[in-house]
Amino acid sequence: MAVGKEIRTKIASIKNTQKITRAMEMVAASKMRKTKDRMQATRPYSVKIGQIIKHLAHANPEYKHTFLVPREVKRVGVIVVSSDRGLCGGLNSNLFRKTLGEFIQWENANIEVDVCTIGSKAFSFFGNLKVNLVGQASKLGDSPHLHDIVGIIKIMLDAYEAGNIDELYVVSNEFVNTMTQRPTIEQLLPVVAHELDENLSGHWDYIYEPDAKEVLDHLLTRFIESKVYQGLVENNACEQAARMVAMKSASDNAGNLIGELQLIYNKARQAAITQEISEIVAGAAAV
Amino acid sequence: MTVHVDIVSAEKEIFSGLAEMIFAPAEMGELGISPRHAPLITKLNPGEVRVKVSETESYPFFISGGILEVQPHLVTILADTAVRAADIDEAAVLEAKAKAEEALSDKSGKIDFASAESQLQQAVMQLRTLDRLRKRGG
Numbered sequence: 001m002a003v004g005k006e007i008r009t010k011i012a013s014i015k016n017t018q019k020i021t022r023a024m025e026m027v028a029a030s031k032m033r034k035t036k037d038r039m040q041a042t043r044p045y046s047v048k049i050g051q052i053i054k055h056l057a058h059a060n061p062e063y064k065h066t067f068l069v070p071r072e073v074k075r076v077g078v079i080v081v082s083s084d085r086g087l088c089g090g091l092n093s094n095l096f097r098k099t100l101g102e103f104i105q106w107e108n109a110n111i112e113v114d115v116c117t118i119g120s121k122a123f124s125f126f127g128n129l130k131v132n133l134v135g136q137a138s139k140l141g142d143s144p145h146l147h148d149i150v151g152i153i154k155i156m157l158d159a160y161e162a163g164n165i166d167e168l169y170v171v172s173n174e175f176v177n178t179m180t181q182r183p184t185i186e187q188l189l190p191v192v193a194h195e196l197d198e199n200l201s202g203h204w205d206y207i208y209e210p211d212a213k214e215v216l217d218h219l220l221t222r223f224i225e226s227k228v229y230q231g232l233v234e235n236n237a238c239e240q241a242a243r244m245v246a247m248k249s250a251s252d253n254a255g256n257l258i259g260e261l262q263l264i265y266n267k268a269r270q271a272a273i274t275q276e277i278s279e280i281v282a283g284a285a286a287v
Numbered sequence: 288m289t290v291h292v293d294i295v296s297a298e299k300e301i302f303s304g305l306a307e308m309i310f311a312p313a314e315m316g317e318l319g320i321s322p323r324h325a326p327l328i329t330k331l332n333p334g335e336v337r338v339k340v341s342e343t344e345s346y347p348f349f350i351s352g353g354i355l356e357v358q359p360h361l362v363t364i365l366a367d368t369a370v371r372a373a374d375i376d377e378a379a380v381l382e383a384k385a386k387a388e389e390a391l392s393d394k395s396g397k398i399d400f401a402s403a404e405s406q407l408q409q410a411v412m413q414l415r416t417l418d419r420l421r422k423r424g425g
Contacts, residue, residue, distance in 0.1 A: 044300040048293055048363050052328075052356045059326070116383075123390065135383040136390065146297045146368050151379030158380070209315050209329035218330050219354055222365060226297050 003272045007265040011258055018254035024087070025247035031142060032178070032240035038143065039175065039230075039237045046226045053191065053223055056216075059205045063212040066161060067220045070190045075112040077134075077156045077165040077189075078102075081172035081231045082122035083239040084138055089246035091173060091238060092121045095183040099171050102185060103131070114165055116152040118232055134159070142236060146229050153225050160189050168224075172231035173238035179245060181238040186231075188224050290322035292338055294348060296366040301348060302338060309362055310337040311355050320357055327357040336364060 080099060082092050106113055115131045117123045120138040127133060135152040159165045168189035173181045208215045289305040309320045312334030320327075331353045339345040350366040 038298075041299040042297060044293070044303075045295040045297045045365065048295050049365055052354075052363060052365075055326075055356070055358065056328075117387075123387075127390065133387050135380075136387040137383055138386075147379065150376055151381075151383030154376050154380045155383060204326060207325060207327040209313060209327065215328050215330060215354070219328065222297075222354065222367075229297055 004265045004268045007261055007268065011261050011265070014254050014258050014261070018251055018258070021247045021250040021254065025244055025251060028240045028244035028247060032237060032244055035142060035233070035237040035240050036175075039233045042226075042230055042233050046230045049219075049223050049226050052219065056206075056219075063216065065213070065216045065220060067189055067216075067224075068191050071166050073111055073166040075114065075165045076106060076167040076169060077114045077116070077159060079116045079118065079152065079156060079168070079170045079188075079228055079231075080122040080126065081170065081228070081235045082117065082119035082125075083235065084120045084140070085239075086121065087246065088239050088243040091181060091242040092125075095171060095173055096122070096125050098183040098185065102169075102171075114156075114159065116156060118149060118152065118228075119235075140232070144229075144232055144236070146225060149228060149232060150225065153221075153228055157189075157221060157224065170228050170231050172235045175234050175237045175241065178241045181242055186227070188227055191220065191223070288322045290320070290324075290360060290362055292362045292364070294336065294338075294350075294364040294366060296350075296353075296368050298368050301366065302346065304338075304340070306338045306340050306362075307342075308339040309364075310335075310339070311364065312336070313355065318355070320355075320362055323359045324357045324362075326359070327355070329355050331355050331364070331366075336366075 078099070080095070082095060086092070103113055113131060114134050115126050116135040117126055117133065118137050118140070123133075123136045123138055127136075135155045137149055137152050140148050156165065156168050160168055167187065169185050169187055171183070171185050174184045176182055289307055290309075292302065292304060292306045292309055293300075294302040307322075311318050311320070312332045313329045314332055315329070318329070331350060333351045334349070336348045336350055337345055338348070348366075350364070351368070353364060353366040356363045356365075
């Protein structure tokens with residue numbers, strides 16, 4: 001019986017799609033666990049270096065590093081962290097929308113923007129916009145290493161030191177939980193003053209070896225690097241979580257669609273049978 | 288008397304615990320840190336960090352450079368994950384810049400992608416309109 005051939009092929013094709021989305025969901029779930037572990041593994045370093053920076057804010061060094069001194073803002077640098085692949089719901093587009101909002105505010109205040117991108121999605125988005133793209137890193141994989149992003153961070157730090165940019169921001173997704181990822185913009189430079197710790201008050205300073213400038217240079221560079229790296233690793237975990245959720249809802253939608261089509265198909269089949277019977281009965285009555 | 292020691296790298300935590308003494312390869316020479324040392328910050332050279340937990344027990348760690356911070360009751364070592372030097376960083380800068388420029392100049396692939404996407408969008412819109420017409424007709 002040739003009833004509803006189109007419907008049956010459509011059901012089959014949706015079933016195939018559903019198989020793919022379900023597989024992607026499971027892959028994302030297992031990757032999410034790994035990326036989450038990695039995110040947790042990087043936390044001690046950023047906590048520790050944050051503590052040292054905080055201690056440093058209490059010390060009374062004779063030398064003031066340029067990274068710590070705010071100045072008038074004419075041009076800002078932004079590092080945008082995105083995923084390399086799509087199919088992860090609104091993760092990247094939410095992030096870009098938030099970034100563009102900031103861009104518009106800066107434009108209204110006559111502040112120019114330099115952009116560095118991490119991840120292919122940010123690159124293809126900002127590469128097509130009229131922004132000044134100064135560096136990019138992409139295809140970093142699921143376990144990115146710090147040395148993959150050292151280059152673009154140094155571009156920005158050099159620009160800051162040369163006075164080409166006056167503030168530096170990093171834009172990335174914050175992992176709240178599996179269902180929620182929040183796009184955030186964090187100011188990296190100048191380093192924001194931390195709240196004061198009572199235990200360390202009083203006049204004291206570190207012994208710097210070899211000298212204050214060199215040590216602070218090194219320390220603050222590492223601090224910025226760890227912030228960006230943390231953002232990258234966290235964004236990775238967000239990507240997998242978002243993909244898992246997106247693929248789960250795609251599988252569910254495919255299931256609903258199949259149900260509806262099945263119903264239509266059954267109805268059509270029954271209608272055809274009824275029609276055939278009534279035709280036969282009518283034919284017999286005529287004889 | 289002991290002091291709390293944390294050794295961390297950007298990619299993982301390496302050691303955390305109490306120790307009697309810590310030896311580290313500072314840039315100005317090998318350092319030994321006892322509890323209640325004066326506050327100190329120094330850069331570390333690649334080499335071995337030794338954490339003496341007790342008279343008989345001590346743990347060696349290899350680090351490829353980093354930073355040592357000493358507070359009277361807390362010692363923190365921020366280890367680098369790879370050997371870092373100014374010229375290596377410079378090479379990374381050049382690479383990142385080159386990548387951006389190369390990808391920006393390679394417009395051909397990008398334009399194809401964009402036009403394909405707009406064509407796809409048009410096709411989808413046409414299909415949707417057809418669908419609506421069909422529903423109204425049927």
